[in-house]
Structures are given as C-alpha cells and as structure tokens.
Amino acid sequence: GDSVTQMEGPVTLSEEAFLTINCTYTATGYPSLFWYVQYPGEGLQLLLKATKADDKGSNKGFEATYRKETTSFHLEKGSVQVSDSAVYFCALMNSGAGSYQLTFGKGTKLSVIP
Amino acid sequence: GAVVSQHPSRVICKSGTSVKIECRSLDFQATTMFWYRQFPKQSLMLMATSNEGSKATYEQGVEKDKFLINHASLTLSTLTVTSAHPEDSSFYICSARVPGNSRQPQHFGDGTRLSIL
Numbered sequence: 001g002d003s004v005t006q007m008e009g010p011v012t013l014s015e016e017a018f019l020t021i022n023c024t025y026t027a028t029g030y031p032s033l034f035w036y037v038q039y040p041g042e043g044l045q046l047l048l049k050a051t052k053a054d055d056k057g058s059n060k061g062f063e064a065t066y067r068k069e070t071t072s073f074h075l076e077k078g079s080v081q082v083s084d085s086a087v088y089f090c091a092l093m094n095s096g097a098g099s100y101q102l103t104f105g106k107g108t109k110l111s112v113i114p
Numbered sequence: 115g116a117v118v119s120q121h122p123s124r125v126i127c128k129s130g131t132s133v134k135i136e137c138r139s140l141d142f143q144a145t146t147m148f149w150y151r152q153f154p155k156q157s158l159m160l161m162a163t164s165n166e167g168s169k170a171t172y173e174q175g176v177e178k179d180k181f182l183i184n185h186a187s188l189t190l191s192t193l194t195v196t197s198a199h200p201e202d203s204s205f206y207i208c209s210a211r212v213p214g215n216s217r218q219p220q221h222f223g224d225g226t227r228l229s230i231l
Contacts, residue, residue, distance in 0.1 A: 107156035
C-alpha cells in the first residue's frame with residue numbers, strides 16, 4: 001500500500017536558519033503530494049501541494065518540489081521564524097483509488113528559537 | 115474558503131462515560147468526512163471514513179462498537195466514544211472532503227482533546 005516516510009524530529013533551529021524536512025513516498029500511479037502544518041492545539045492546515053512530477057508547491061516562504069525519480073517531496077525554507085514552530089506532515093493522496101484518503105507521514109516537530 | 119467546525123474542543127470526563135464529538139461543514143456539503151486520532155509524538159491515524167447516508171468504513175484495528183460514527187446529513191458527522199476509558203484519551207481530528215475541489219482534498223477541524231479520568 002501507499003506510505004510516506006519523513007525525517008524524525010524534533011528539529012530545533014535558530015531564527016533565520018535554513019530548513020529542510022525530508023519526505024519520501026511509496027505509491028502506485030501518480031499521487032498528489034502535500035505538506036500540512038499543525039500549530040499547537042489546532043488541527044491541520046494545508047501548507048502547499050504539488051499534483052505532478054516537477055511541480056513546485058510554495059507558500060509562506062516554504063517550497064517543495066515533486067521529484068518522481070527520487071519519490072521525494074522535501075520541504076524547504078530559506079529563513080525560518082519563531083512563528084514557524086509547529087508540526088509538519090507530509091502526505092499523499094492517490095485519487096486513482098477513488099477514496100480521496102490522505103496517507104500521512106509521522107510528522108516532524110519544528111522548534112525555532114530566537 | 116471551506117470551513118470545518120469541530121465541537122467540543124476539549125472534554126474531560128470520568129471513565130465509563132460516552133462522549134460525542136461533532137464535525138460540521140459550515141459552508142459546503144460534505145458527502146465524505148474522515149476521523150483521525152492523533153497519538154503522542156504526533157502520529158496521525160485514520161480511524162474511519164464517514165459517508166453520508168451509509169455506514170462508515172473503519173480502518174483495520176479500529177473497534178466499530180467503541181467508536182460509533184454517524185453521518186446523518188451532508189453537513190454533520192459525529193463520533194461517539196462509548197464507555198470511554200483512560201486509554202481512549204487522545205486528540206481526535208475530523209476532516210471533510212470538498213466535492214470538486216482538486217486544490218485541497220480535505221479541510222480539517224481544529225480537533226478535540228479528550229481526557230478520560
């Protein structure tokens with residue numbers, strides 16, 4: 001079945017540091033890929049997405065590129081802020097199955113310190 | 115944009131109590147809703163898929179009689195944790211699929227923190 005593997009956390013960075021959170025996937029067909037963010041005590045919010053190979057999703061300074069050859073969708077940000085502290089989830093949706101279910105990675109907790 | 119409201123946000127109750135959590139789509143009709151349970155260290159587990167007017171589809175290992183799901187209308191799905199025990203304490207999150215929205219497959223509620231004493 002489909003699966004998502006993302007780097008274990010927690011990740012602690014100083015403000016303005018460069019962020020990379022690795023994400024790789026296993027899926028049949030051509031899934032769509034997503035990054036969700038969860039702030040403390042809240043539900044999940046869509047951060048960015050990509051629907052086909054070589055697409056780049058971007059939002060709020062975060063970027064991720066759909067790499068089919070390496071089955072990866074790594075999240076990057078050039079300069080993190082304290083307000084970016086949250087848990088980040090990589091996910092895929094294989095709508096070919098018709099279910100629209102999301103398969104999530106285990107999440108990576110990011111803490112940004114001033 | 116599409117909004118999903120989840121209620122209550124937090125509940126604390128005694129062991130043996132049944133607890134109902136509501137998930138509402140406020141400005142769209144959701145034929146499909148999903149229920150997740152989030153464990154410590156943030157792992158998110160899909161519990162079941164709720165389809166309006168039909169029985170929910172439960173994931174393997176989830177007790178149907180323990181976690182009752184009802185999706186009686188196009189804007190409301192409920193999760194009832196029956197005879198809750200301390201091990202049921204967790205963060206429960208619902209989401210709803212917006213039909214025809216290819217940009218965002220699911221919109222999430224803000225979650226319910228359930229604590230069983």
